[in-house]
Amino acid sequence: MAYDVARIRSWFPALEHGWALFDGPGGTQTPRQVGAAIASTLTGPLSNRGRLGESAQRADDAVAEFRDAVADLTGADPRGVVHGRSATQLVYDFSRHLSRGWGPGDEVVVTRLDHDSNVRPWVQAAERAGATVRWVAFDPATGELPVEAVASALNERTRLVAVTAASNLIGTMPDLPSIAAAVHAVDALLFVDGVHHAAHHLPDVRALGADFLTCSPYKFLGPHCGLLVADPALLEAIAPDKLLPATDAVPERFEFGTLPYELLAGVTAAVDVLADLAGPAASPETPVAEIGADASGSRRTRLERAYAALHEHESRLLARLESALADLPGTTVHARASRRTPTLLATFAGREASVVSDALAADRVLAPSGNFYALEASRHLGLGDAGGLRVGLAPYTDDEDVDRLVAALRRVVR
Known part of the structure; x- marks a missing residue:
């Protein structure tokens, strides 16, 4: 099954708030299935571990x-x-x-x-x-x-x-x-x-x-x-x-x-959701125990298939994003390794990254700035403790999110 980002986005109540979120490296949003698993475990019969009762x-x-x-x-x-x-x-x-x-x-x-x-x-x-x-x-x-x-x-x-x-x-x-x-x-x-x-x-x-x-x-x-x-x-x-x-x-x-x-x-629910990223469609209300229940293969096999589809999806979006950033005047992208995740760190000539981040937020685009506790890396890049603007993709990132980010950056930088 192809990577259906619209199906995946329907699992996340947080996305209904209308922000384009690029803060995934700091923590992703939580799907309903995970929240349901936490709630049902916490509110059902629960005591110290054992087999009595x-x-x-x-x-x-x-x-x-x-x-x-x-x-x-x-x-x-x-x-x-x-x-x-x-x-x-x-x-x-x-x-x-x-x-x-x-x-x-x-x-x-x-x-x-x-x-x-x-x-x-x-x-x-x-x-x-x-x-x-x-x-x-x-x-x-x-x-x-x-x-x-x-x-x-x-x-x-x-x-x-x-x-x-x-x-x-x-x-x-x-x-x-x-x-x-x-x-x-x-x-x-x-x-x-x-x-x-x-x-x-x-x-x-x-x-x-x-x-x-x-x-x-x-x-x-x-x-x-x-x-x-x-x-x-x-x-x-x-x-x-x-x-x-x-x-x-x-x-x-x-x-x-x-x-x-x-x-x-x-x-456990999060791992099951990950395994379902490229699996048969499940509604947001599907019990966690049933996610992927009719899928072929072990959970590890389904995870392998899901991560392969996720990598293809994120790589396509990353290529679009990198191409757009290359056209922005005064923009330096510090993520250049031959093998890397879809996470970019950018700085802008004459503009502090924090100012750019604030301007993006005004357009309901969240891309935070800082060193993100990678203090030695930020200093080694010559960025001091201030770091740069970090843009990270997540399983629910789609083309519209990228379009909104690029359009907002062009307004700010140009």
């Missing part, structure tokens, strides 16, 4: 279904799926877990391309342990992060390398399998920020070569929380601080307190 079983099932859905999305083992309040929280947690064995002489590698959540926790953990931090820069002219640049920072003292699967600022997608090979050749761990990547490309933690991969469901139609996936055997080797009565089983040993079952159900 419907309320306990529903909580238990919500957790199991969440792990299965995330495993299908990321190519992981369900036993290696960890829930967290946010991706940032999970990185901080694991920076503390993993740095316990670090000391003087050990080294950690971070990049100038990454969101600060995959930089600062590792820098701070290394400083506490007395370990050395090595920085890897990307090419500001091309936006590329060369594999050779990462490899040259590695040696037998390297303990961990933190790198993004896709820059949330300029969309660059580094060659992670090659980076992973270099990292593993020195027996180091690779911690991958997959937050922006998962919104546009179907993750495969094994193919990427990541030892750890984080994602944020609210970047791909889900609720506000975070998740981490890793090999269960690797998680078994990590001993976090925890309450004495709390289970020591993996992955539960990393999830502190009672889980938010309603959010877990929302994540």
Whole structure:
């Protein structure tokens, strides 16, 4: 089935407000199916996990279904799926877990391309342990992060390398399998920020070569929380601080307190909606459990088909947008890598990006400005802390949205 963006847009009540939304990299809108899953879980019988009674079983099932859905999305083992309040929280947690064995002489590698959540926790953990931090820069002219640049920072003292699967600022997608090979050749761990990547490309933690991969469901139609996936055997080797009565089983040993079952159900629903992007039509009122029920293939197979259709849709819109921006006088687009997500960062001669963003908002076009917590990347591009205007596509972006953005930009810039 072809990518039917009108069908997809009908799932999102937020789009009825009439704005053209290009803020997807900061968080997508939420479809009705996800809201319904959260509401039904939260308002139905619900108690602490167990198998005694419907309320306990529903909580238990919500957790199991969440792990299965995330495993299908990321190519992981369900036993290696960890829930967290946010991706940032999970990185901080694991920076503390993993740095316990670090000391003087050990080294950690971070990049100038990454969101600060995959930089600062590792820098701070290394400083506490007395370990050395090595920085890897990307090419500001091309936006590329060369594999050779990462490899040259590695040696037998390297303990961990933190790198993004896709820059949330300029969309660059580094060659992670090659980076992973270099990292593993020195027996180091690779911690991958997959937050922006998962919104546009179907993750495969094994193919990427990541030892750890984080994602944020609210970047791909889900609720506000975070998740981490890793090999269960690797998680078994990590001993976090925890309450004495709390289970020591993996992955539960990393999830502190009672889980938010309603959010877990929302994540499962979001994965099912993603799997239906290129599947048979479902109305906005279709129960989440029935979405894709008559589709052929496993959920992972449907996700592969859906992401392929999404990539084709977003690539077409991106080509239109890039062509229009190339004709705007005084406009510089900083997203230039050969492999990148449909996310652009632009600056304008003689105009602050924040002023352009405000002018677009007056036309009900939302394209925010800033560094978006990719502070090192913004500074490395020579944009300081102010950054630029970020334009990101989402599954519900259509041609009319692009037309409105281009027309508004032409009025502002010219």
